[in-house]
Amino acid sequence: MLSALARPAGAALRRSFSTSAQNNAKVAVLGASGGIGQPLALLLKNSPLVSRLTLYDIAHTPGVAADLSHIETRATVKGYLGPEQLPDCLKGCDVVVIPAGVPRKPGMTRDDLFNTNASIVATLTAACAQHCPEAMICVISNPVNSTIPIATEVFKKHGAYNPNKIFGVTTLDIVRANTFIAELKGLDPARVNVPVIGGHAGKTIIPLISQCTPKVDLPQDQLTAITGRIQEAGTEVVKAKAGAGSATLSMAYAGARFVFSLVDAMNGKEGVVECSFVKSQEADCAYFSTPLLLGKKGIEKNLGIGKISPFEEKMIAEAIPELKASIKKGEEFVKNMK
Amino acid sequence: MLSALARPAGAALRRSFSTSAQNNAKVAVLGASGGIGQPLALLLKNSPLVSRLTLYDIAHTPGVAADLSHIETRATVKGYLGPEQLPDCLKGCDVVVIPAGVPRKPGMTRVDLFNTNASIVATLTAACAQHCPEAMICVFSNPVNSTIPIATEVFKKHGAYDPNKIFGVTTLDIVRANTFIAEIKGLDPARVNVPVIGGHAGKTIIPLISQCTPKVDLPQDQLTAITGRIQEAGTEMVKAKAGAGSATLSMAYAGARFVFSLVDAMNGKERVVECSFVKSQEADCAYFSTPLLLGKKGIEKNLGIGKVSPFEEKMIAEAIPELKASIKKGEEFVKNMK
Numbered sequence: 001m002l003s004a005l006a007r008p009a010g011a012a013l014r015r016s017f018s019t020s021a022q023n024n025a026k027v028a029v030l031g032a033s034g035g036i037g038q039p040l041a042l043l044l045k046n047s048p049l050v051s052r053l054t055l056y057d058i059a060h061t062p063g064v065a066a067d068l069s070h071i072e073t074r075a076t077v078k079g080y081l082g083p084e085q086l087p088d089c090l091k092g093c094d095v096v097v098i099p100a101g102v103p104r105k106p107g108m109t110r111d112d113l114f115n116t117n118a119s120i121v122a123t124l125t126a127a128c129a130q131h132c133p134e135a136m137i138c139v140i141s142n143p144v145n146s147t148i149p150i151a152t153e154v155f156k157k158h159g160a161y162n163p164n165k166i167f168g169v170t171t172l173d174i175v176r177a178n179t180f181i182a183e184l185k186g187l188d189p190a191r192v193n194v195p196v197i198g199g200h201a202g203k204t205i206i207p208l209i210s211q212c213t214p215k216v217d218l219p220q221d222q223l224t225a226i227t228g229r230i231q232e233a234g235t236e237v238v239k240a241k242a243g244a245g246s247a248t249l250s251m252a253y254a255g256a257r258f259v260f261s262l263v264d265a266m267n268g269k270e271g272v273v274e275c276s277f278v279k280s281q282e283a284d285c286a287y288f289s290t291p292l293l294l295g296k297k298g299i300e301k302n303l304g305i306g307k308i309s310p311f312e313e314k315m316i317a318e319a320i321p322e323l324k325a326s327i328k329k330g331e332e333f334v335k336n337m338k
Numbered sequence: 339m340l341s342a343l344a345r346p347a348g349a350a351l352r353r354s355f356s357t358s359a360q361n362n363a364k365v366a367v368l369g370a371s372g373g374i375g376q377p378l379a380l381l382l383k384n385s386p387l388v389s390r391l392t393l394y395d396i397a398h399t400p401g402v403a404a405d406l407s408h409i410e411t412r413a414t415v416k417g418y419l420g421p422e423q424l425p426d427c428l429k430g431c432d433v434v435v436i437p438a439g440v441p442r443k444p445g446m447t448r449v450d451l452f453n454t455n456a457s458i459v460a461t462l463t464a465a466c467a468q469h470c471p472e473a474m475i476c477v478f479s480n481p482v483n484s485t486i487p488i489a490t491e492v493f494k495k496h497g498a499y500d501p502n503k504i505f506g507v508t509t510l511d512i513v514r515a516n517t518f519i520a521e522i523k524g525l526d527p528a529r530v531n532v533p534v535i536g537g538h539a540g541k542t543i544i545p546l547i548s549q550c551t552p553k554v555d556l557p558q559d560q561l562t563a564i565t566g567r568i569q570e571a572g573t574e575m576v577k578a579k580a581g582a583g584s585a586t587l588s589m590a591y592a593g594a595r596f597v598f599s600l601v602d603a604m605n606g607k608e609r610v611v612e613c614s615f616v617k618s619q620e621a622d623c624a625y626f627s628t629p630l631l632l633g634k635k636g637i638e639k640n641l642g643i644g645k646v647s648p649f650e651e652k653m654i655a656e657a658i659p660e661l662k663a664s665i666k667k668g669e670e671f672v673k674n675m676k
Binding site: 038039041042043045046048060062063064066067068069070071072073074172175176178179182188189190192233236237240241242244245247248249250252253 | 376377379380381383384386398400401402403404405406407408409410411412510513514516517520526527528530571574575578579580582583585586587588590591
């Protein structure tokens with residue numbers, strides 16, 4: 001009887017997540033039981049792009065995996081609990097996403113998380129360098145401006161470093177920029193694209209509204225205000241959550257968006273562009289986020305900063321010292337590691 | 339520069355959630371800060387079907403709403419905190435989704451939740467009957483076999499009852515059936531459809547594997563085993579989470595699937611079919627889940643039980659007494675309410 005009728009509309013939910021042919025991405029989420037990890041894992045499990053999802057954390061992963069495994073999509077899901085199980089979580093992975101770590105509380109900067117999160121990222125990326133050295137590594141853990149240099153130095157120590165495969169996920173800044181500009185201009189946010197370059201903390205977040213598509217014109221005072229809002233949006237959510245955490249659901253959305261872009265590009269889709277904080281020669285700084293053309297081997301081509309306004313030029317210049325300091329802090333951390 | 343290149347693949351994430359034209363559903367989530375509510379709200383916010391998302395709970399909703407509001411999709415998001423704000427959350431809603439309540443701990447049945455969840459559902463549905471009497475009401479809160487009769491009696495008390503608009507969401511049973519059958523038969527779960535009828539607890543969950551599309555043949559022992567697994571899957575989850583809760587992510591998926599089906603049907607999409615626990619004349623029982631053709635006014639047509647096997651016939655007969663008892667318990671609860 002049912003076969004005579006159209007499948008439930010909701011069936012589209014199961015199949016419409018990708019614009020390219022279904023493929024076989026093996027994705028690991030490290031920190032899968034956390035506030036970002038769980039909804040991120042849900043979005044990944046929902047996608048026909050993913051054939052295998054492995055979830056790692058120091059608690060709760062068997063339950064999270066059991067939960068997700070009931071969803072009617074193709075990805076197999078398995079939970080791994082504790083450091084002894086981490087290697088098996090990683091072997092054979094194409095993409096590793098790392099949201100692990102502690103979130104900010106009101107009054108904290110992302111840098112305040114450094115002490116805890118630096119060790120976490122160092123440990124997890126060491127395991128990646130050993131057990132899935134060819135995988136794309138997508139780090140969400142803050143402070144990204146330091147954890148990407150940490151991941152890099154760790155991979156170098158293991159002789160597995162590939163600068164085209166280590167990504168600091170800054171996509172939420174782009175997502176926020178799109179949303180805020182759309183709100184201000186009465187546009188559909190799904191059709192707004194604002195590149196955001198630089199880094200992933202406060203004034204190192206540099207939205208290039210002059211490069212927005214569609215083109216938008218804003219008087220300087222609005223430009224300043226919205227730029228400030230984009231830069232402080234993370235803090236805005238930490239305050240709104242009043243101690244209950246930082247952005248989780250929107251970060252899951254943004255993380256999934258980045259992973260799907262990467263996987264599509266790895267599958268051969270052309271013209272896939274995302275901004276990400278990576279090893280770079282685009283600015284006076286060893287790591288810098290700019291739009292990147294993604295491809296089978298990760299970064300296909302760095303599209304660079306492009307044409308910008310004097311206001312944006314100034315923001316870049318002012319961001320460089322903070323970026324250099326954060327990068328150095330990350331590099332020093334690994335140097336001093338036993 | 340970016341405009342010369344294809345938009346990020348991830349942009350498809352923002353636009354591909356619906357098979358029908360974008361429309362303007364105003365959806366409320368009551369219990370939005372909870373384990374189901376948050377990921378459910380994320381999936382709803384991601385959909386171009388939703389124009390307004392209002393989130394209610396007794397804690398944390400401002401933070402959850404702020405988080406979701408950054409996502410680059412069209413739905414506005416607002417958080418409402420505490421009973422005084424509930425009316426404003428509800429006014430103008432097309433669909434109200436109710437995941438509010440406490441989840442099971444190991445060793446508990448869904449009926450054990452009755453005492454707490456019955457009051458919650460009665461209070462929330464009373465507010466719906468007063469402030470959005472025309473809305474579709476989708477109840478997740480367990481035990482569904484009792485909370486749907488509760489919702490019904492509450493709506494009757496307010497003179498707002500429409501049997502075509504109150505739905506007990508059982509979609510997770512269908513989703514699990516699809517997944518488990520696909521697993522055992524090596525099929526893509528996205529292409530399997532098993533109707534599940536009856537109720538939403540243990541042996542009242544009746545999968546109609548004889549009606550599965552594509553047609554599957556299973557020896558009786560496998561049929562019995564997989565039927566048992568579908569019936570006990572919720573309990574399997576509670577055990578796997580070892581005290582940390584019950585199914586949340588898969589429930590968010592299933593709930594979103596049901597809401598999208600409903601909204602698509604309300605928008606005029608034809609032949610949208612979902613199973614749901616509703617007021618019914620299809621069995622010897624006042625409420626029963628069967629496949630329903632959905633439409634602009636909710637239930638367009640109850641498609642009934644259809645042709646079932648002797649094994650399934652027996653399950654229906656055995657489920658009726660438990661269903662009747664649960665229904666009666668819900669009705670008595672409202673009768674005894676002040």
